[in-house]
Structure formats: C-alpha cells, structure tokens
Amino acid sequence: METAITILTGLFFATSIYLMLSRHIIRILLGVAILGNAVNLTIFTNGRITREAPPIIPDHAAVPEGVIANPLPQALVLTAIVISFSFFAFLLVLVFRSYQEIGTDDTDEMREAEPRDEPAPPLGY
Amino acid sequence: MRTLIFRTVAPYLASLMILFSIFVLLRGHNEPGGGFIGGLIAASALAIYGIAFGVSPVRRAIRFHPMALSGFGLFLAAIAGILSFFSGVPFLTGLWIYPSIFGVDLALSTPMLFDIGVYFVVFGAITSTALALEERERD
Amino acid sequence: MAGKTDYHVDLAQALVLKAPAAADYLVVAPLVIGFLFGAICLMSRKNTDRQPYIAIAGLVLMLAADLGLFWHVWQNGTVVMTMGRWLPPFGITFAADMLGATFALTAGIVGLAGGVYALRDVGRTGRRYGFYPFLLLMMAGVTAAFLTGDIFNLYVWFEVLLISSFGLLILGSEREQLDGATKYAFLNLIATTLFLLAVAYLYGTFGTLNMADISRKAAKMRETGPLFTIAVLFLFAFGMKAAAFPVNFWLPASYHTPRIVVSALFAGLLTKVGVYALLRVFLMLFPVERDMLAGTIAIIAGATMVLGAMGALAQNDIRRMLGYLVISGIGMMLAGLALGSETGLTGAVFYAVHSMVVMTALYFLAGIVGRRMNGFSLATAGGLYSQAPWLAGIALVLLLSVSGLPPFSGLWAKVYLVKASLDVGAWWLAFSILLTGLLTTIAVGRTFAFSFWRERQADDGEGSEAPAGTSGFVTASLVALTALTVAAGLYPEPLIQVSDRIASELLAPAGYVDTVFPPQGPQQTEVQSQQ
Numbered sequence: 100m101e102t103a104i105t106i107l108t109g110l111f112f113a114t115s116i117y118l119m120l121s122r123h124i125i126r127i128l129l130g131v132a133i134l135g136n137a138v139n140l141t142i143f144t145n146g147r148i149t150r151e152a153p154p155i156i157p158d159h160a161a162v163p164e165g166v167i168a169n170p171l172p173q174a175l176v177l178t179a180i181v182i183s184f185s186f187f188a189f190l191l192v193l194v195f196r197s198y199q200e201i202g203t204d205d206t207d208e209m210r211e212a213e214p215r216d217e218p219a220p221p222l223g224y
Numbered sequence: 225m226r227t228l229i230f231r232t233v234a235p236y237l238a239s240l241m242i243l244f245s246i247f248v249l250l251r252g253h254n255e256p257g258g259g260f261i262g263g264l265i266a267a268s269a270l271a272i273y274g275i276a277f278g279v280s281p282v283r284r285a286i287r288f289h290p291m292a293l294s295g296f297g298l299f300l301a302a303i304a305g306i307l308s309f310f311s312g313v314p315f316l317t318g319l320w321i322y323p324s325i326f327g328v329d330l331a332l333s334t335p336m337l338f339d340i341g342v343y344f345v346v347f348g349a350i351t352s353t354a355l356a357l358e359e360r361e362r363d
Numbered sequence: 364m365a366g367k368t369d370y371h372v373d374l375a376q377a378l379v380l381k382a383p384a385a386a387d388y389l390v391v392a393p394l395v396i397g398f399l400f401g402a403i404c405l406m407s408r409k410n411t412d413r414q415p416y417i418a419i420a421g422l423v424l425m426l427a428a429d430l431g432l433f434w435h436v437w438q439n440g441t442v443v444m445t446m447g448r449w450l451p452p453f454g455i456t457f458a459a460d461m462l463g464a465t466f467a468l469t470a471g472i473v474g475l476a477g478g479v480y481a482l483r484d485v486g487r488t489g490r491r492y493g494f495y496p497f498l499l500l501m502m503a504g505v506t507a508a509f510l511t512g513d514i515f516n517l518y519v520w521f522e523v524l525l526i527s528s529f530g531l532l533i534l535g536s537e538r539e540q541l542d543g544a545t546k547y548a549f550l551n552l553i554a555t556t557l558f559l560l561a562v563a564y565l566y567g568t569f570g571t572l573n574m575a576d577i578s579r580k581a582a583k584m585r586e587t588g589p590l591f592t593i594a595v596l597f598l599f600a601f602g603m604k605a606a607a608f609p610v611n612f613w614l615p616a617s618y619h620t621p622r623i624v625v626s627a628l629f630a631g632l633l634t635k636v637g638v639y640a641l642l643r644v645f646l647m648l649f650p651v652e653r654d655m656l657a658g659t660i661a662i663i664a665g666a667t668m669v670l671g672a673m674g675a676l677a678q679n680d681i682r683r684m685l686g687y688l689v690i691s692g693i694g695m696m697l698a699g700l701a702l703g704s705e706t707g708l709t710g711a712v713f714y715a716v717h718s719m720v721v722m723t724a725l726y727f728l729a730g731i732v733g734r735r736m737n738g739f740s741l742a743t744a745g746g747l748y749s750q751a752p753w754l755a756g757i758a759l760v761l762l763l764s765v766s767g768l769p770p771f772s773g774l775w776a777k778v779y780l781v782k783a784s785l786d787v788g789a790w791w792l793a794f795s796i797l798l799t800g801l802l803t804t805i806a807v808g809r810t811f812a813f814s815f816w817r818e819r820q821a822d823d824g825e826g827s828e829a830p831a832g833t834s835g836f837v838t839a840s841l842v843a844l845t846a847l848t849v850a851a852g853l854y855p856e857p858l859i860q861v862s863d864r865i866a867s868e869l870l871a872p873a874g875y876v877d878t879v880f881p882p883q884g885p886q887q888t889e890v891q892s893q894q
Contacts, residue, residue, distance in 0.1 A: 119553070124545060131552055138560045145567025161372050175515055175566070179559060181260060182522045186552055188353045189529060193548060195357070196533075197541035211542035212620050220679040220741045221813065291493065295405025302399045305391075312382035315391045315457075317448040 104144050111137035124194050124204045131190070135183035139176045146172025226276060234276035241269035249343050250336075259339035263346025271354045279359045282351075290352035297344025304338040379448050386435050390444045390457045390510055392428035393467060396421055397503025404496040411490040415482055418495035422475040425502060429464075429471035436464040437861075441878040443512070451512075451879050452573035458512035460875050461865045462712070466509045466639055469719045472847070473631040474502040476840040480727055481624045483834040485534075489622065492534045498628070501527035505632050509639055512879060514562055514648075515572045517640065521555050521604070528633060531625045532617065543620030550613035554603035561596035564589065575879035578647050578872050585651060594652035597644050598660070605637025606690050607697055608667040614690055615674065619682035623733065626682060627726030630689045631719045638696045638715055645700060646708075646869040653703060661701035665795040668694025672802035681729045681739045681810060685722070688765055688806070691799055692718040695780060698792055702783045708866035710779030713858060717772040717851065721764050724844035728758055731837060732814055741810065746819025755815045757845050762807035764848045767800045771852035775859065 111133055118130030146169040154170035156163050198204050201211055245265035252258030274282040286293070308317045320333045374380060400421025404414050436442055436459050445454040459467070478498060485494045504524030511517050528551075532544045562572070568588040569577050584590060603610040614634070618626050645653040653660075671691030678684040692714065699711020731754060733739045735747060748755045764771035777796055784793035851858050868874060 124549075127549060131549065131556070134553065134556050138556055138563060141560060142563040142566065145563045172566070178515075178519065182519070183556075185349065186522070186526065188350065189526065190548055190552070192353055192356055193529070193533065193541070193545060196536060197545050200536075200538045200541050206546075209542050209545065211539045212546075212616055218679050218740075218742055219677070220809070289408060291496075292406050292408055295402045295408070295496065297402075298398055299402035299406065302395055302402060305395060306399070309388055314379055314383050314444050314446060314448050314454075315388065315395075316446045 100148050100150070101144055104140060104148065108137055108140045108144060111140060122206050124198070124206055124209075127206070128187075128190055128194055132183070132187050135179070135187075139179050139183075142175050142179065143172050146175075231276050234272055238269040238273040241272070242266050245269065245343075245347075249339065252339060253333075253336060259342030260346050263343045264350060266343070266347045267350035267354060270351050271358070274355060274358050279355050282355060286351070290348040290355065292348070294345050294348030294352070297341040297346075297348060299341070300344065301338050301341030304334040304341060307334055307337075377450055377453055379445065379450060383444060386431075386439075387442055387444045389428060389432040389435055390442050390459050393425045393432070393471065394503040394507040394510070396424045396428055397499050397506065400424070401496045401499035401503060404499060405493070408491065408493060408496070411487050414490055414495050415478075418499055419475075419478050419482075421499055422471075422478045422502065425506070426468075426471035426475050429468040429506070432459055433464045433468040436461055441875055443878050452571045452576040455516050456512035456573055456575070456879055457507075457510050458575070458875065458879055459510050460878075461861065461868050462639070462642065463509040465712070465716065465861055465865060466635065466719075467506045469716050470502065470505050470509065470632055470635075473628065473719055473723045473844075474498070474505075476723060476727075476844050477624050477628045477631075479836050480627070480730075480840040482836040484624045484730060484837065485622060489534050493530060494534055494625075497527045497530040497534075500524075501531065501628070501632075505636055508636050512574050513572050514565060514574055514577070514644075518555065518559050518562055521558065521636070521640075524633065524636065525551055525555060528629065531628075532621050534622060534625065537620075540620045543617035547613050547617035550603065550610075554600050554610075557596060557603070558600035561593055561600055564593045564596065568593065573879070574643070574647060575872075575876040579876050579880070581648055581651075590649060591652050591655065594645070594649040594656060597649075598641070598656060601637045601641045601644065602663065603637075605634050605641060605693050605697070606667075607637075607663050607693055608670060608690075609663075611667065611671075611690050611693075615683055615686045618686040618689065619680060619739075623682070623726055623730030626685075627723045627730070630685065630726055631723035634689060634693055635715055635719055638693060638700075638711075641697070641700055642708075642711070642869060646703075647872040647875065650872075653700075657701050657703060660697055661789060661792055664694045664697035664701050665792055666694070667691070667697060668799040669795050669802070672799045672806065675806040676802060678806075679741050681732065681741065681744075681814070682726070684741075684806060684810065685725055685729060688725070688803065689718075689722055691803060692722065692765075694799065695776065695796065698780055698784070698796060701792070702780070702787060702789070703870075704783050704786060705863070705866045705870060706779050706786060707783030708869055709859065709862040710776045710783060712862040712865045713779060713855075714773075714776035716858065716862070717764075717776055717848065720844050720847050720851075721761060721773065724841060724848065725761050725765060727837070727841045727844065728754075728761055731841065732758070736814065741813050744810075744814035745817035748815040749819075755811075757841060758811060758815060760845055760849060762811050764852065766803040766807055768804065769852070770849075772848045772855065772858075774852060775855045 115130045115133035118126045149168040152167045154167040245262040248257040249262030270282050305316045318335045322329050441460040443458045445451045445456045447454050501524050504520050508520035533540050606614040668691045671687050674687035675684045695714045696711045699707045764773045767773035767777040781793045
C-alpha cells in the first residue's frame with residue numbers, strides 16, 4: 100500500500116515541478132497547487148497507512164481496541180489542505196488581477212517592478 | 225448563467241444551504257462536520273446567490289462587509305481562548321457549561337465558540353474572495 | 364463531552380492537572396493580543412479614523428506583553444505552556460526561551476514603530492484596504508513563530524504571517540505591486556510548502572512534532588533515520604524564507620514595491636523569521652547535521668553577504684539598494700550559524716536584533732527622503748542637507764550603523780563574527796565579512812553623498828517645492844529606532860549579555876528540553892516504560 104502511494108506521490112511531485120518550470124504564471128499556480136497535494140500525500144504516507152480502522156474509541160472502552168489508523172497525519176493534512184486551499188484562492192485572485200493590470204502571464208514579460216531599462220546609479224557628481 | 229430557472233431557484237437554494245451550513249457547524253462537535261466546512265457551504269450559498277443576481281445584492285443581503293464577518297469570527301475564537309485564563313487552565317482548554325433552557329440540558333463549550341469563530345472566518349474570507357472574483361468578471 | 368466514566372482513567376498521564384502560574388500566560392499573551400485587536404480592527408474597517416488608535420493600543424499591549432515575557436524569561440528561564448491542558452508532546456507547546464523572547468521583544472518594538480509611522484504614511488484608502496488588521500495579524504504570526512515549540516505549529520504561523528504579508532504587499536493594487544507580489548507570493552509559498560515537506564519526513568521519522576521531544580530523541584534516531592536529508596530540506600526551505608544566496612531573488616523583486624512602512628516591517632521582521640527558524644532547527648534539533656553542513660552554510664553565508672552588498676552597489680533606486688542590504692545582513696547571521704561557536708552565535712543573534720531595528724529605520728528614512736525628493740532615484744537625488752540638517756544626522760547614524768562602523772550597533776556584532784571566524788581559521792569568512800562592510804560603506808556613503816550633500820538637481824520638478832513637512836509621528840518612530848541603535852552601539856553590554864546567554868542556551872538545548880519535559884514528571888516515567 101505504501102509503495103503504491105509513494106509512487107503516486109512521486110508522480111505528483113514530477114507533475115508539479117514540470118508545471119512550475121513553465122514561464123506562464125497560471126501553470127506555475129497549478130504546479131504549486133499540485134505540490135501542496137503531493138506534500139499532503141507525503142505526510143499521509145509518513146504517518147503509516149492503516150486501512151478501514153477509523154481512530155474511534157468505542158463507548159464502553161477507554162482505549163482503542165486493536166490497531167487503528169493514525170489520526171494525527173489526518174489532522175495535519177486537514178490543516179495543510181485548509182491553508183493551501185486559502186492560498187490557492189488568494190493566488191488565483193492575485194494572478195487574475197496582475198494579468199488584467201500587466202496584460203501578460205509570461206513571467207519573463209512581467210518586469211513592472213524590475214524594469215529592463217533601469218538606469219545605473221550615477222557614477223559621479 | 226442567469227436563466228429564469230436559476231434566478232427563481234437561487235434564493236431558495238441559497239437559504240437552504242445557509243441553514244444546512246449551520247446544521248453542519250453544530251453537528252461538527254461529535255460527528256463529521258464543523259466550522260470550516262460549514263463556512264464553506266455558507267460561502268458557496270452566497271456565491272450561488274451572487275451568480276444569479278450579481279454582486280451588489282449579495283453585499284446588501286449580508287449587511288456587513290465579509291471581512292468584518294471574518295474579524296468577528298477571529299474575535300470569537302480569541303475570546304474562546306481567553307476564557308481559559310479566567311478559569312485557571314492552560315490556554316485553549318475546553319470549558320463546558322450545561323445551562324437548562326426550557327427543561328432541555330444544553331451543552332455549551334468553548335470549543336463550540338471557537339468553531340463558530342472558524343465558521344465566520346471561513347465564511348467571510350471565502351465570500352470576499354468569491355465576490356471579488358465575480359465582480360471582476362462583470363466588467 | 365465526557366460520557367459515563369465507569370472505567371478508571373489516570374488523567375495525570377495526559378493532562379496538566381494543576382493550574383498554571385499567571386506569568387505562564389505571558390507566552391501566549393502577545394499573539395492573543397495581536398489576534399484580538401486585529402479582529403477588532405477588521406470589524407471596524409469602515410471606521411478608518413478610530414482604527415489606528417485601536418491598532419496602536421494593541422501594538423502597545425503586545426510590546427508590553429513581550430517586555431513582560433522577556434523579563435520573566437531573563438529572571439526565571441524558559442517558560443512553557445501547552446495548549447488545551449494536554450501534556451507535551453500531546454498538546455501544542457508554546458515555549459519561550461531567551462532566543463524566542465528576545466526576538467519577540469525586538470519584533471514588538473519594530474511593529475509598534477511601524478504602526479506609529481503608518482499613522483501618517485498610510486492614508487484612508489490604505490486603512491480601508493485593511494492595513495492595520497493585516498499588520499496586527501502579521502505581528503501575531505511573527506511573534507507566535509518565535510514562541511512556538513512545535514514544528515508543525517511553526518509552519519502554521521509561517522502561513523499566517525505569509526498571508527497577512529500578502530495583504531500588506533498588495534495594499535493599493537498598483538501594477539508594480541501586483542508584479543512584485545506575484546513573485547513574492549509564489550516563491551514564499553513554495554518555500555513554506557517545502558518546509559511542510561521537511562516536517563512530513565520529520566514526523567515520519569520521529570512520530571512527534573514537539574521540538575523538545577525531537578531534540579531529545581534525535582541522538583537515537585541518528586543511525587537509522589534520514590536526518591541529514593531532513594536537515595538539508597530545512598536548510599533549503601528556511602534559506603529561501605531568509606533570502607539566502609541562490610534562492611533570494613524574490614526579495615529585490617518585491618520589497619521596494621509596497622508602501623514604505625510595509626517594506627520597513629518586511630525588512631525588519633520577515634527574513635528574520637527564517638533566520639530564527641534556521642537557528643532553532645539546526646542548533647536544537649540537528650546539531651550534528653549542522654556540523655556536517657557547516658562548510659556549505661559558510662559558503663552560502665559568504666556568497667549571500669558579498670553578493671548582497673554588490674547588488675546594493677548596482678542599484679539606483681534607494682529602496683532596492685536597501686533590499687540588497689537586507690540580503691547582505693542575512694549573510695552575516697548565517698555566518699554565525701555556520702561557525703556554530705558561542706562567539707559566532709552571540710554575533711549572529713546580536714546582528715539579528717541590530718538588523719531588525721536598523722533595517723526598519725532605514726526604510727523609514729528612505730520614506731522620508733523619498734517624500735522630500737519626490738522619488739527614490741539616486742540620479743535625481745540631492746539637496747536634502749540644506750533642507751533638513753537633522754535628517755542628515757539621523758541618516759548618517761543609520762547608514763554607518765548598517766555598514767558596521769563604530770560607534771553604532773552594527774560594529775559589535777561584526778567584531779564577534781570576525782573573531783569567531785578567525786578562531787576556527789576561517790580567514791576567508793572573516794575577509795568576506797570585512798569586504799561586505801567595505802562595499803556596504805561605499806554603497807551607503809554614496810547614497811548619503813548624493814541625496815544629502817549634492818545640490819538639488821535641476822530636473823527635479825521645481826514646481827513641487829516645499830514638500831509637506833515631516834510629521835511628528837513619522838519622526839518619532841524614526842528617532843526612537845535610531846536612538847536604539849546608538850544606545851546599543853555606545854553601551855552594548857546588556858545586549859551582548861543577552862546574546863551570549865542565547866548562544867549558550869542554543870548550544871545546550873538540554874535546558875529547554877528539561878523545561879518542556881521536567882525530569883521528574885509522570886510523563887517521563889511513561890516515556891521510559893515505552894522504551
């Protein structure tokens with residue numbers, strides 16, 4: 100089970116890095132979103148995978164009966180999903196706004212903050 | 225998108241979803257659900273309303289600016305933490321009271337207060353993002 | 364809800380049963396105050412006249428809490444509180460040692476100065492876009508990052524301060540800002556995601572996220588766990604956050620675009636959070652791996668500081684020059700981390716505190732200069748000395764301080780760092796520190812000469828003569844920060860003592876671990892029985 104998910108995680112990472120290498124900001128955004136999912140899967144796998152044993156303590160007991168799934172990675176992943184979701188929403192708005200304002204989504208053309216023809220500092224009085 | 229059918233259905237759908245979001249929020253203490261998912265449902269309700277009628281009716285409908293709602297949620301969450309100071313327990317410890325209203329024992333707790341705070345934070349933040357995006361599409 | 368308890372549960376195994384001392388709440392006080400007042404500011408966003416006062420009140424209270432915490436830690440050692448009454452490592456621990464308390468205190472000072480400066484610098488529209496709420500949330504995030512004792516929680520605070528910094532960065536949404544913010548946002552988000560990746564492997568290896576817990580278990584895991592890989596991942600992620608050399612290009616692309624007060628706070632606080640995380644993780648969790656990586660970190664440090672200073676030399680825009688100086692300063696702190704000796708760490712911590720104050724003050728200064736000159740370009744700068752001699756005095760102090768010349772605070776940190784490098788025979792590192800000092804002096808000296816000594820340039824629109832006088836709030840915050848660097852330069856003894864104690868605490872993390880996990884506690888026996 101771990102092996103299969105590890106391979107899947109590797110594919111996620113490969114996809115995200117490929118997308119992030121693009122010059123187009125929207126692809127980079129998709130790459131970042133997939134990177135977040137890849138990392139979430141990594142956390143999940145790192146917590147050791149147990150199938151069909153929810154971490155719930157039955158009413159009559161004080162401790163879980165037998166082996167249960169590790170609840171902590173689920174909490175971590177949930178937190179990370181929430182955060183990456185809100186970041187994705189924010190970045191989507193940001194990318195959209197900057198595309199509207201600057202008129203390009205090519206990172207090589209986005210030179211508003213660092214203009215190409217910026218003068219060198221004066222060399223004398 | 226703004227067909228007659230959609231515009232007729234949207235208000236009912238939105239109000240149902242808001243109701244459902246509160247149900248999910250309150251259910252969340254012991255069963256699947258909670259503030260985050262409740263807030264998302266409520267935000268999508270407003271998004272649907274916004275798609276059907278435009279952004280300004282939504283802004284009028286919720287009266288407060290979505291970010292102010294977010295702030296309110298943050299405030300509730302912070303209060304839920306601070307109460308622990310007055311009870312002499314470490315920060316964010318769950319505190320419970322069981323008032324009896326009309327003969328029904330009601331379990332109120334700081335985790336619930338915190339969860340309601342989360343609900344408002346998510347609701348406000350996502351709504352303001354969604355409205356910003358919808359607003360841009362129009363012009 | 365507690366159900367029917369017909370079985371016996373020993374709560375002492377998992378819960379703190381006695382009430383914490385009132386002073387322990389100081390650990391969480393700064394961030395609670397930040398969130399509370401940030402929330403109030405968010406709720407009163409329409410009321411742009413009242414909002415600043417709420418925010419300033421919040422920042423003052425935060426500073427007071429930081430001060431109280433600092434004093435408490437200085438007197439009684441590390442303070443610990445674990446959330447939700449759980450015992451560590453079950454609950455999220457907040458632990459303030461000297462390092463965290465000192466950084467939090469400095470951040471509190473810088474944040475308050477920023478809030479005061481913004482009273483005039485950020486107008487009604489900026490307030491409506493939410494400057495003050497974002498400022499308070501960012502301050503809460505920064506302070507909490509300094510105080511948390513849980514590595515996943517550190518990630519959460521990184522994200523909190525990151526998202527509020529996005530909000531601050533795009534305040535006003537001008538073209539330049541959107542461009543800068545896009546680069547800043549993407550690269551920082553990738554950095555924090557890589558941090559999360561490192562946390563994932565840390566969790567997979569140790570099964571715990573409490574830093575003290577990891578610290579005491581690291582020795583046993585060293586043979587079996589991939590600790591070196593995790594350490595390298597952390598170095599990469601935090602290096603990116605701290606703007607260390609090959610991954611620093613987001614900083615000069617974005618730091619000059621927002622409002623000047625935002626740049627000032629970013630320069631003072633955000634990169635330092637990365638440095639703090641590096642110090643914390645490498646000295647407490649991975650001391651052995653740090654020794655193995657020392658050479659690499661030293662090369663990164665040298666490259667960061669020298670290339671940062673060279674970048675500063677090549678800039679025409681004063682704000683961009685300052686951006687490169689921030690990077691150069693990060694190199695100094697990394698040099699201390701690379702050396703890893705007590706002297707080196709003292710220097711690094713001293714430099715970090717110095718840099719937080721001075722870089723913020725420099726951006727404030729640039730704001731005043733830019734307003735008086737109608738722009739930040741060196742080519743058109745000039746004539747400020749005749750306009751405002753007092754400003755020239757302050758500028759000289761700050762510029763000398765950042766290049767590390769006596770008698771200001773930058774000097775002492777560099778003395779320590781050079782001494783530490785020579786102690787271990789790393790003459791080239793000492794040389795790069797001195798070379799950086801020289802290049803920085805040239806860069807800032809040129810800025811001073813052009814903007815203050817040179818006559819007013821003709822092409823500077825004469826029509827806009829007599830620019831608005833500098834307001835009292837702006838001057839007050841600038842003067843206060845400048846006074847701090849002068850004080851720390853003329854009488855460095857207290858700060859050196861603090862830095863020295865931080866360095867010795869960092870080199871012996873057992874003290875921190877023992878505070879989180881007291882040796883004679885019920886939890887200790889439980890751990891032993893597990894082993």
